[in-house]
Amino acid sequence: MTNMNRSVYLSNVRLADGQRVSVSIVDGHIESIGVQVVAPHDAPIEDGGGALLLPGFVEGHTHIDKSNWGRPWYRNEVGPLLTDRISNEREWRKTSGHDAAEQSLALSRAFVQAGTTRLRTHVDIDTDARLRYLDGVLATKETMRDTLDMQIVAFPQSGMLIRPGTVELLGDALAQGADVLGALDPALIDGDPVASLNATFALAERYRKPIDIHLHEPGEIGAFTLKLLLDRVEAMGMQGQVVVSHGFCLGALPERERDALLDRIAHLRVALLTSAPPSRPVPPLKLCRDKGITMFGGNDGIRDTWSPYGVPDMLERAMLIGMRYDLRRDDDLMIAFDCVSDAAARGCGFADYGLRAGARADLVLVDAETVAHAVVARPKRKLVVANGRIVARDGALVS
Structure with a gap:
């Protein structure tokens, strides 16, 4: 896992309530989650393809x-x-x-x-x-x-x-x-x-x-x-x-x-x-x-x-x-x-957790309609972000 970039922009992802949002990640933390989020300067952009966004x-x-x-x-x-x-x-x-x-x-x-x-x-x-x-x-x-x-x-x-x-x-x-x-x-x-x-x-x-x-x-x-x-x-x-x-x-x-x-x-x-x-x-x-x-x-x-x-x-x-x-x-x-x-x-007692601004950027994308669907179907993890870094993609670790 040698990817050292800790700033990422995730677009076109869905929250548990169905809302489509984007996520700005800067220096390993979530800067903002919302509908009109500006991408960080020079951050790679990941299109989530409408996948469900979950916390790590x-x-x-x-x-x-x-x-x-x-x-x-x-x-x-x-x-x-x-x-x-x-x-x-x-x-x-x-x-x-x-x-x-x-x-x-x-x-x-x-x-x-x-x-x-x-x-x-x-x-x-x-x-x-x-x-x-x-x-x-x-x-x-x-x-x-x-x-x-x-x-x-x-x-x-x-x-x-x-x-x-x-x-x-x-x-x-x-x-x-x-x-x-x-x-x-x-x-x-x-x-x-x-x-x-x-x-x-x-x-x-x-x-x-x-x-x-x-x-x-x-x-x-x-x-x-x-x-x-x-x-x-x-x-x-x-x-x-x-x-x-x-x-x-x-x-x-x-x-x-x-x-x-x-x-x-x-x-x-x-x-x-x-x-x-x-x-x-x-x-x-x-x-x-x-x-x-x-x-x-x-x-x-x-x-x-x-x-x-x-x-x-x-x-x-x-x-x-x-x-x-x-x-x-x-x-x-x-x-x-x-x-x-x-x-x-x-x-x-893990600190800085969750899908919120200021939390450590630990995120998972899955192709599922709802959280309940994700629990029951356990789909392949489309993307895993840990501490602001992309560490896994399509069910495989990123080297």
């Missing part, structure tokens, strides 16, 4: 360090438990020659090719690999810095307290460039939710980092952990700085208990992430939005030892969110797209 997509939760994308097929014979998957993956990564730098770069490029311009990835930190995977993803972040706005979560995939030394490694990861502190199932994995959350919030306070916690814990166990988490958010003044990923318990609790938790989540400005898995309970999307909770979407793992599924295409993830939540009306499918665009940018 946001991947809110993935694991690019562990993907098997582009490699030979991985034969999955892992056991059914979460701990089976964790142990199997850790051993496979040690013995297979898997390269976190190579794989994270390949997957990042595939994301950009399909229109993703902002991405939050969780990177395994454990006492076997130490910071090796982080080093690989930091290299990818540097390589992609002009194209892909990436946040790295230091994530204790194998547990934290149950593997002595992990707390210190997480601190090292935050000091060396991780943007967010991750956590995992304080009750079912670490076995002590109070001590685990205390350690997590102490690290976040020390390094002044936000938190993104994987909470797979079901039903009442998950609710208990979530209450402890919310207590700490309130006590430490971390409103607006915490994401709860998955939150399966919120899809399985009795309505009264669930709603009380959701009201508190809204009050503390905790965001929720879902990959909309078909086989697990999920937080109620529309109810969360009605309560003012930011709820957004992500792929989770893509083609790794956990699962053979997933592709780096956020329009497909939006479609899967729509299917999981039975979103059929066009206005409901706009909600699914919001989960991989504005809501995801808000939930992750």
Whole structure:
């Protein structure tokens, strides 16, 4: 991706409401969008051909360090438990020659090719690999810095307290460039939710980092952990700085208990992430939005030892969110797209996002009649602009 021009003029494109507009991009930012927009001096002119204009997509939760994308097929014979998957993956990564730098770069490029311009990835930190995977993803972040706005979560995939030394490694990861502190199932994995959350919030306070916690814990166990988490958010003044990923318990609790938790989540400005898995309970999307909770979407793992599924295409993830939540009306499918665009940018804290003057110029053109049509049909990306540069055309990266 060697195109260094960060000023572009897009003509003859359509907004979601059907209005035909032009877009002036100067120095990597949107200067203006409208009907009578003047082209910047000496900027190349791109005729959009009446294509639908979308903001660059946001991947809110993935694991690019562990993907098997582009490699030979991985034969999955892992056991059914979460701990089976964790142990199997850790051993496979040690013995297979898997390269976190190579794989994270390949997957990042595939994301950009399909229109993703902002991405939050969780990177395994454990006492076997130490910071090796982080080093690989930091290299990818540097390589992609002009194209892909990436946040790295230091994530204790194998547990934290149950593997002595992990707390210190997480601190090292935050000091060396991780943007967010991750956590995992304080009750079912670490076995002590109070001590685990205390350690997590102490690290976040020390390094002044936000938190993104994987909470797979079901039903009442998950609710208990979530209450402890919310207590700490309130006590430490971390409103607006915490994401709860998955939150399966919120899809399985009795309505009264669930709603009380959701009201508190809204009050503390905790965001929720879902990959909309078909086989697990999920937080109620529309109810969360009605309560003012930011709820957004992500792929989770893509083609790794956990699962053979997933592709780096956020329009497909939006479609899967729509299917999981039975979103059929066009206005409901706009909600699914919001989960991989504005809501995801808000939930992750990505700045300068959107189709507005002053925002970073991250744009996608597709041949679709409406946003709902784009989500369902997932057409080839006609043009992808990232940080003001044309980086993909007709579904292929621009070299």
